Amino acid sequence: MTAVRTLSVAEDEADLRLDRWFRRRFPELAHGRLEKLLRTGQIRVDGRRAKAGLRLAPGQAIRIPPAVEAGPSRPAVAAPAVSRQNRAALEAAVLHRDDWVIALDKPPGLAVQGGTGQTRHLDAMLEALRFDAAEPPRLVHRLDKDTSGVLILGRSREATRRLAEAFRSRAARKLYWAAVAGIPERSEGRIDLALAKGGGAGRERMREDAAEGRRAVTRYEVIDTLGKTAAWLALMPLTGRTHQLRAHCAALGTPILGDGKYGGRKAFAAGGAVPKRLHLHARAISLPHPSGRGLLEVTASLPPHMVETWAFLGFDETAGGGFD
Numbered sequence: 001m002t003a004v005r006t007l008s009v010a011e012d013e014a015d016l017r018l019d020r021w022f023r024r025r026f027p028e029l030a031h032g033r034l035e036k037l038l039r040t041g042q043i044r045v046d047g048r049r050a051k052a053g054l055r056l057a058p059g060q061a062i063r064i065p066p067a068v069e070a071g072p073s074r075p076a077v078a079a080p081a082v083s084r085q086n087r088a089a090l091e092a093a094v095l096h097r098d099d100w101v102i103a104l105d106k107p108p109g110l111a112v113q114g115g116t117g118q119t120r121h122l123d124a125m126l127e128a129l130r131f132d133a134a135e136p137p138r139l140v141h142r143l144d145k146d147t148s149g150v151l152i153l154g155r156s157r158e159a160t161r162r163l164a165e166a167f168r169s170r171a172a173r174k175l176y177w178a179a180v181a182g183i184p185e186r187s188e189g190r191i192d193l194a195l196a197k198g199g200g201a202g203r204e205r206m207r208e209d210a211a212e213g214r215r216a217v218t219r220y221e222v223i224d225t226l227g228k229t230a231a232w233l234a235l236m237p238l239t240g241r242t243h244q245l246r247a248h249c250a251a252l253g254t255p256i257l258g259d260g261k262y263g264g265r266k267a268f269a270a271g272g273a274v275p276k277r278l279h280l281h282a283r284a285i286s287l288p289h290p291s292g293r294g295l296l297e298v299t300a301s302l303p304p305h306m307v308e309t310w311a312f313l314g315f316d317e318t319a320g321g322g323f324d
Contacts, residue, residue: 004063006063008062014056038051038052044063046060100155103285103296104129108278112145122151126138133155138160147282148280148303149282150299158290173286173323176237176245177283178245179230180249180256182230183225183230184231191216193208194216195241205243205262206241220234221321223315255267256280286298
């Protein structure tokens with residue numbers, strides 16, 4: 001058995017998740033074993049306990065306990081082939097492309113990353129968005145499978161690192177549109193409600209938990225209403241928790257239409273004429289361009305099922321709506 005070692009994060013490993021760093025450096029280390037070593041503090045980053053999802057920076061020192069043996073490197077695995085149909089759909093969904101960034105209009109129903117029961121997801125098809133770059137683009141952030149709208153990809157490791165830093169530092173401004181069941185008591189406001197994860201694998205659900213939850217903050221504004229039946233909300237998340245907007249809208253007493261997980265029957269109260277799909281759309285993103293020159297501002301039109309609902313409820317998408 002080897003002694004305790006300390007390894008440094010290399011420049012080309014910037015922004016890798018800690019678990020993926022171990023997968024690259026120690027391919028024989030099982031994920032469950034890694035999680036146990038992290039829980040017991042045997043693996044540390046810059047002397048501190050760390051979680052598997054920690055994003056690494058060049059020069060950070062990672063403590064490698066004796067229990068971790070270096071194994072043979074895994075052979076390179078070719079990216080799975082992307083069907084002609086999926087390639088064409090992804091190329092058509094590109095909203096913006098330059099040497100640093102691709103902005104995609106993610107359709108509802110497409111998972112961003114793989115998971116339990118997920119065989120088709122964007123992360124496995126990024127090769128289709130390589131275009132003229134030396135490598136496929138990388139994910140910078142995520143959207144829920146059933147949420148549509150603007151998704152940002154970095155076209156190199158350095159671009160991805162700078163974009164990810166903009167999201168972490170809250171330099172990125174994100175605007176979402178949602179149709180909700182009912183009308184909030186106030187026409188605008190701020191939801192400050194700590195959330196914690198609950199449920200098992202495949203049944204993840206965020207719950208209010210002031211003691212154990214992580215702080216989650218959302219600004220909202222009512223843009224239009226249909227009587228007391230439904231409202232069109234502009235939402236600006238100031239934090240980035242899992243299912244934050246869905247949980248916060250439900251906490252207002254106005255769950256997002258189609259969101260049975262958080263709204264139950266009320267999420268379908270608008271009637272059978274409204275598609276039974278999640279009505280949450282990442283409308284726009286504004287953030288510093290990773291080149292250091294100006295802002296990147298991208299907007300995505302509503303997906304077909306929300307266009308149908310806007311027409312049924314009498315909302316006018318062309319009127320705009322959002323925060324200053």
